[in-house]
Amino acid sequence: MADTSFTPAGSGINWGKIALRWMLYVMLGLFALFYLMPLFVMVTTSIKSLEEIRTGDLISLPREVTFDAWRTAWSGACTGIQCEGVRPYFWNSVLIAIPGVALSTLIGAMNGYVVAQWRFRGANLIFSLMLFGCFIPFQVVLLPMARVLGIMGMAGTIPGLIFVHVIYGLGFTTLFFRNYYVSISPELTKAAKVDGAGFFRIFWSIFLPLSLPIIVVTVIWQFTQIWNDFLFGVSFSQAGTQPVTVALNNIVNSTTGVKEYNVDMAAAIIAALPTLLVYVIAGKYFVRGLTAGSVKG
Amino acid sequence: MFKWLEENTPKLVLAPSFIAVLIFVYGFIAWTAWVSLTRSRLLPKYDIVGTIQYERLFSSPRWDTAFSNLFVFGFLFIVIAMILGLILAILLDQNIRTEGALRTIYLYPMALSMIVTGTAWKWILNPGLGLEAMVRGWGFEDFTFDWLVNPDMAIYTIVLAAIWQSSGFVMALFLAGLRSVDEEVIKAAQVDGIPTWRVYTAIIIPSMAPIFLSAFIVLSHLAIKSFDLVIALTGGGPGYATDLPATYMYAMAFSRGDIGQAASSAMVMMLVVFTIVVPYLYSELRSKDG
Numbered sequence: 001m002a003d004t005s006f007t008p009a010g011s012g013i014n015w016g017k018i019a020l021r022w023m024l025y026v027m028l029g030l031f032a033l034f035y036l037m038p039l040f041v042m043v044t045t046s047i048k049s050l051e052e053i054r055t056g057d058l059i060s061l062p063r064e065v066t067f068d069a070w071r072t073a074w075s076g077a078c079t080g081i082q083c084e085g086v087r088p089y090f091w092n093s094v095l096i097a098i099p100g101v102a103l104s105t106l107i108g109a110m111n112g113y114v115v116a117q118w119r120f121r122g123a124n125l126i127f128s129l130m131l132f133g134c135f136i137p138f139q140v141v142l143l144p145m146a147r148v149l150g151i152m153g154m155a156g157t158i159p160g161l162i163f164v165h166v167i168y169g170l171g172f173t174t175l176f177f178r179n180y181y182v183s184i185s186p187e188l189t190k191a192a193k194v195d196g197a198g199f200f201r202i203f204w205s206i207f208l209p210l211s212l213p214i215i216v217v218t219v220i221w222q223f224t225q226i227w228n229d230f231l232f233g234v235s236f237s238q239a240g241t242q243p244v245t246v247a248l249n250n251i252v253n254s255t256t257g258v259k260e261y262n263v264d265m266a267a268a269i270i271a272a273l274p275t276l277l278v279y280v281i282a283g284k285y286f287v288r289g290l291t292a293g294s295v296k297g
Numbered sequence: 298m299f300k301w302l303e304e305n306t307p308k309l310v311l312a313p314s315f316i317a318v319l320i321f322v323y324g325f326i327a328w329t330a331w332v333s334l335t336r337s338r339l340l341p342k343y344d345i346v347g348t349i350q351y352e353r354l355f356s357s358p359r360w361d362t363a364f365s366n367l368f369v370f371g372f373l374f375i376v377i378a379m380i381l382g383l384i385l386a387i388l389l390d391q392n393i394r395t396e397g398a399l400r401t402i403y404l405y406p407m408a409l410s411m412i413v414t415g416t417a418w419k420w421i422l423n424p425g426l427g428l429e430a431m432v433r434g435w436g437f438e439d440f441t442f443d444w445l446v447n448p449d450m451a452i453y454t455i456v457l458a459a460i461w462q463s464s465g466f467v468m469a470l471f472l473a474g475l476r477s478v479d480e481e482v483i484k485a486a487q488v489d490g491i492p493t494w495r496v497y498t499a500i501i502i503p504s505m506a507p508i509f510l511s512a513f514i515v516l517s518h519l520a521i522k523s524f525d526l527v528i529a530l531t532g533g534g535p536g537y538a539t540d541l542p543a544t545y546m547y548a549m550a551f552s553r554g555d556i557g558q559a560a561s562s563a564m565v566m567m568l569v570v571f572t573i574v575v576p577y578l579y580s581e582l583r584s585k586d587g
Contacts, residue, residue, distance in 0.1 A: 028388055028395075032402045035465065038417040039405075045420065057431040058421065110310050118307035126315050128578075133322040135574045137522055139546040139563040141325040143332065143341075143556060148321075167321045170314055199306040228410035230525040231543075235551065245412045249529055252416050261420055268416040272409050279408035283401055286408065287469050 046265040069262035079250035089247035100165040101222040108173020116181035117189045134171035156238035165226045180214040221289035244271045333560035350561035363540040371520035373456045382467025404465035415529025418458040448538035474508035542566045
């Protein structure tokens with residue numbers, strides 16, 4: 001589109017156009033610097049010694065690379081009174097995210113299949129009610145949820161956090177699968193029914209094999225949501241069951257001792273690595289989930 | 298029996314989720330609404346006494362700060378993220394050879410936890426060793442950039458970090474929108490000799506109205522829910538200069554032990570969300586049925 005209209009019909013090299021093109025790339029490059037700068041600063045800070053951080057400046061490269069901060073962040077940094085680094089909390093996050101993602105994706109797939117292909121009276125209303133659930137600010141459910149988790153004996157436990165993530169993830173996972181299955185012709189289901197296949201059989205042999213892309217989108221979406229969650233984590237966990245985001249915040253804001261910025265940065269990168277990795281490996285699906293969550297239909 | 302089971306399988310499959318949503322979304326909202334009308338403090342009470350909590354809320358200077366911060370933050374965040382996202386999308390739409398790589402760079406912050414974003418920017422913006430110290434080190438001794446610890450400016454650091462995190466996402470939305478505009482129309486306009494910037498302002502951007510709307514909805518939703526970023530970046534401070542309704546609610550619920558205030562502030566948050574989201578969802582669902 002750019003190669004048009006700036007050219008007065010004519011001869012030779014068009015300097016105006018070349019200059020414009022250069023400007024375009026310079027602007028894009030500057031924007032890229034803006035987005036990359038914090039990551040760069042985090043990485044370089046995490047491999048500097050405290051001494052160098054105090055004397056050097058923010059964006060200078062380390063004169064001497066050390067991984068001490070990483071070691072401390074992983075297994076020695078203090079979150080309040082405990083000093084075990086982020087390692088135990090990292091595994092808490094894994095233990096929360098894996099079942100949370102699996103369950104909410106599975107239930108969402110079944111729900112989406114029903115809403116899209118087995119419409120019954122009221123199914124649309126149920127779907128709309130679930131959809132509204134995606135948009136509530138979670139503050140409105142925090143207090144009663146804290147009490148209910150207590151009553152169920154799951155307050156401050158990892159199963160409790162999994163439960164919360166599954167419940168409040170259902171709206172989106174159902175939406176993803178519903179929108180995907182709606183584009184599959186209902187004739188397919190009808191024909192299979194005529195051939196004597198039942199509800200689960202049709203799902204298992206017809207819909208599931210077609211679902212790989214939407215499963216990937218949903219898994220990535222849910223994983224990012226659950227891994228990056230802080231609100232539920234900080235509200236419904238206790239010492240020992242906290243997810244990594246909560247531990248990171250505690251490390252950064254712990255007031256005891258010397259402020260170790262390099263350890264803070266290393267811990268932040270560790271907390272960010274899993275979702276960053278997913279993004280780098282499956283960026284296309286990540287973006288698709290983001291846009292599917294906002295532009296429906 | 299077997300036949301009944303077979304006929305009702307779809308309903309039985311959907312039922313648990315439906316019940317869960319009824320209880321954990323709608324029932325819980327009702328509970329919070331109820332408690333917001335009581336004198337609950339440390340423990341919930343269930344005798345309705347009227348709007349006393351809302352009166353307390355709106356006469357509290359802390360809530361006043363939090364609520365007006367929401368509008369300052371929300372407005373700047375949404376407007377700037379949209380403009381920046383649109384600019385990035387248009388720039389990237391010019392047959393850029395490295396588009397894929399640039400897109401990845403612009404969008405990666407969206408994969409990070411707000412806590413990570415907050416931690417990074419807190420370090421960059423800290424006056425003692427961050428940007429300020431760096432520029433001073435270059436010889437500009439009088440350079441001051443103390444927004445993070447300045448009660449009047451701290452809210453803008455939240456705006457900055459939130460834009461850094463989310464503008465790439467707006468770019469992705471707009472880029473998809475730009476690419477979905479009918480090529481024929483654009484070609485026809487170009488054949489007629491209409492300059493590129495006019496093609497954008499007169500044809501492409503107006504045809505993306507629905508995308509502006511969804512971007513607006515998503516961003517305002519993000520703004521109202523902003524909690525982690527404030528906690529990680531400023532902790533609501535200095536003082537409570539950067540409190541938002543979400544942090545106010547959390548403080549009342551979990552550190553002040555004032556359930557009545559927590560419930561009423563949560564209800565106000567929900568009202569704000571609903572005035573934005575309900576008309577949108579309503580029109581979306583209608584247009585789909587119709």
